[in-house]
């Protein structure tokens with residue numbers, strides 16, 4: 342893995358940066374582990390904002406975990422992303438560790454899943470307050486990135502109408518490609534095929550709000 346992805350302070354795109362980071366098969370393996378599927382980790386981007394309920398048997402310790410079959414059904418009709426996934430696999434953990442080593446920052450991994458490109462992506466153009474490395478793991482996604490927003494007064498993400506602005510990057514990401522989007526750079530993703538990607542948001546933070554200890558990146562073997 343080279344480091345040229347991050348060295349540019351502007352948005353940056355590298356073909357075939359990490360060709361085997363994560364796959365549909367590995368995602369299915371995760372979804373089958375029900376204790377992982379808490380409502381805090383699984384983010385449903387449901388256009389109808391529905392509320393789901395289910396029965397649990399007496400052995401289940403976390404009643405708020407989605408049944409895997411329900412997640413499979415919901416994946417057919419909405420975009421879902423999973424947070425707190427930086428130790429989901431050995432490869433994702435290693436990638437997160439490489440960013441932490443380079444930037445001395447705290448990294449999460451968010452797994453984005455769109456099983457049907459006809460599903461409208463709910464995120465319009467927006468910018469984030471963290472830097473982000475996005476790795477396309479399966480399928481194709483059109484990513485547009487626009488010039489940095491200079492007014493940082495906005496605390497959180499805002500939605501922007503960038504349709505008249507010319508993007509500084511307009512790329513079709515394929516399996517293994519990676520994109521580096523610094524904070525405050527507006528961006529928009531449009532799935533062109535079924536899509537699986539992992540994004541690594543991180544903050545090397547001038548406000549000092551991330552003073553927690555670093556994640557344990559040791560990958561144990563027995």
Ligand SMILES: [Fe+2]
Nearest residue numbers: 467468469528
């Ligand atoms: Fe974003």
